[in-house]
Amino acid sequence: GESVGLHLPTLSVQxxxxxxxNCAYSNSASDYFIWYKQESGKGPQFIIDIRSNMDKxxxxxxxxxxxxxxxxxxxxxxxxxxxxxxxxFCAERQGGGNQFYFGTGTSLTxxx
Amino acid sequence: xxxxxxxxxxxxxxxxxxxxxxxxxxMGHDKMYWYQQDPGMELHLIHYSYGVxxxxxxxxxxxxxxxxIRTEHFPLTLESARPSHTSQYxxxxxxxxxxxxxxxxxxxxxxxx
Numbered sequence: 001g002e003s004v005g006l007h008l009p010t011l012s013v014q015x016x017x018x019x020x021x022n023c024a025y026s027n028s029a030s031d032y033f034i035w036y037k038q039e040s041g042k043g044p045q046f047i048i049d050i051r052s053n054m055d056k057x058x059x060x061x062x063x064x065x066x067x068x069x070x071x072x073x074x075x076x077x078x079x080x081x082x083x084x085x086x087x088x089f090c091a092e093r094q095g096g097g098n099q100f101y102f103g104t105g106t107s108l109t110x111x112x
Numbered sequence: 113x114x115x116x117x118x119x120x121x122x123x124x125x126x127x128x129x130x131x132x133x134x135x136x137x138x139m140g141h142d143k144m145y146w147y148q149q150d151p152g153m154e155l156h157l158i159h160y161s162y163g164v165x166x167x168x169x170x171x172x173x174x175x176x177x178x179x180x181i182r183t184e185h186f187p188l189t190l191e192s193a194r195p196s197h198t199s200q201y202x203x204x205x206x207x208x209x210x211x212x213x214x215x216x217x218x219x220x221x222x223x224x225x
Contacts, residue, residue: 032211041219
């Protein structure tokens with residue numbers, strides 16, 4: 001199977017600070033990546049995606065960075081809010097494949 | 113907001129019972145998926161479907177079965193539940209637009225006693 005791992009299982013940040021969640025992947029053939037947010041008792045919710053031909057993509061308060069050289073993906077959340085507290089997963093898809101492989105997840109806690 | 117639904121949300125059942133977890137989506141997505149997720153762990157794909165009458169097994173071996181008779185409906189069945197089946201089951205769907213971005217339902221938390 002594929003290895004999609006997160007560097008830190010937990011992250012605590014102060015409200016208003018920026019958060020950075022990291023993800024390492026092992027398959028250089030992966031062509032598409034998604035970040036999901038999963039709140040307690042709910043299913044994963046799509047946040048932002050990025051294709052392998054891009055290095056950076058921005059959404060509302062979120063930015064995803066992709067470094068293919070070191071096979072690293074990061075999610076940056078600006079001005080973190082209490083509602084951002086959740087588990088964040090990265091998912092990768094092999095080039096042209098049908099399946100996504102999910103990491104273990106990083107639990108983000110925002111301290112008011 | 114994705115329109116994908118799962119029922120029941122929570123189920124506690126005894127060993128040996130047959131159960132069916134329901135999943136339906138109103139987005140007309142062709143592809144549907146079932147994942148198993150233990151607390152604090154990653155998602156593991158157990159079944160997926162490309163469309164009506166298509167079902168495939170995922171990476172994680174599972175004793176469950178699925179069917180896809182209608183586009184919007186993708187139920188998962190356990191013929192004889194065991195304590196090892198205790199987990200959260202997540203259903204997802206995606207449109208075949210080149211990205212296959214998956215939208216998830218709220219999940220069913222199953223406990224087998």
